[in-house]
């Protein structure tokens with residue numbers, strides 16, 4: 001893995017001391033590689049208030065890499081200062097709807113915004129079928145705009161890079177991206193991604209329960225952006241979902257509790273752990289201190305409770 005610039009260690013006390021003044025862009029990076037949390041909600045629900053559905057933006061060497069495309073990703077990107085057509089690479093961790101519902105529309109929005117170069121979409125099966133289906137869904141509009149507005153054919157600009165094994169994903173501009181398979185049953189394909197540049201390393205867990213493969217991928221990383229579930233509050237979440245009787249079992253088997261997450265971060269020896277994909281996402285009785293409490297039992301590094309549009 002690339003060499004890592006050691007960052008100043010921030011313990012829990014200094015995190016709390018600094019938090020009020022750091023602001024959304026306060027976590028200074030040793031180079032320009034950074035991650036912006038576009039949506040920190042876990043799950044596909046769309047509600048009036050609260051965090052957006054899952055998506056992230058990694059910026060390295062001036063290029064934008066979108067990781068996951070939950071509903072609202074285009075709007076969140078714009079709010080983060082990036083227009084859709086500036087995105088050339090999209091990576092999907094897994095194909096639960098909260099991670100890909102707006103994948104096709106983001107590609108379309110890139111085209112509507114002036115895309116003329118190819119856009120690469122990486123992810124596990126059935127990515128090929130999903131993109132083909134979306135392009136069929138939107139074909140009527142594409143054909144009309146090609147003829148009427150002289151636009152290039154979007155179908156020729158989308159390069160689908162479906163993969164189904166861990167390993168290197170791609171290298172570009174000093175950036176190396178790699179993936180490992182994580183444990184998110186009942187899906188057979190769920191991946192975490194690691195971004196390495198000469199000055200910084202950022203890992204995004206996607207959705208996973210405690211996963212030794214993820215720990216191996218994240219070894220020594222500067223930043224680990226990881227999903228999290230507050231188990232004690234899950235039953236309150238379930239009381240608001242009347243039509244999914246086996247959801248609790250799925251949540252427990254496929255996600256990482258706060259206590260497990262402390263083990264993950266400690267065993268991976270990451271410097272900064274960023275909590276995201278909060279489950280439950282809408283329970284305002286869960287304070288930042290409560291999200292951190294059980295993580296802190298096992299992990300001594302910096303812990304950041306993620307917020308939409310926070311950059312780390």
Ligand SMILES: [Zn+2]
Pocket residue numbers: 094096184207
């Ligand atoms: Zn999932």
